[in-house]
Amino acid sequence: MVIKNALPSAHVLAGADPALQAAVQRSRRLLHQRALMAAVASTVPVPGLDWAVDAALLSRLLPQINAEFGLTPPQIAQLDPHQREQVQKAVAMVGSALIGKLVTQDLVLKMAKTVGLRMGGKQLAKYVPLAGQALAAALGYATLRYLGEQHLCDCVQVAKTAQLTLPAPKA
Secondary structure: OOOOOOOOOHHHHHOOOHHHHHHHHHHHHHHHHHHHHHHHHHOOOOOOHHHHHHHHHHHHHHHHHHHHOOOOHHHHHOOOHHHHHHHHHHHHHHOOOOOOOOOOHHHHHHHHHHHHHHHHHHHHHOOOOOHHHHHHHHHHHHHHHHHHHHHHHHHHHHHHHOOOOOOOOOO
């Protein structure tokens, strides 16, 4: 079965550009670590805790991903006016509300509503002993991973479209 209109992965979007590929790799490592944290938080049977943890993790993760691609507000402000305009046009074309802006928990929660069904299922599943907690952990991981991957793809598209020179990786 072929799924049409599926968004290509960030690696595919990065193409043969080694700087973009490296930024995708670093971002994916961060994303995997945060998704594991979300999975652990999802197993705790405290109502709403996983939502709060997911929002906190994403509000820290998304700016880190932005930074890998030179897309934080301070990085964009340092660009020359023409390049800044290119970035703004690329962000508008991609339709991201999380690139080049201060990422707040409110903004993250609005983004998380796009996967609300998974989040609701995760809430219910964790009250079933063992199997439910495992399912909640899997959904917690998958939800954070999905949201992060979407953002990562947006960052790659903006960086390619605006022809940004990516910042050097942190030591």
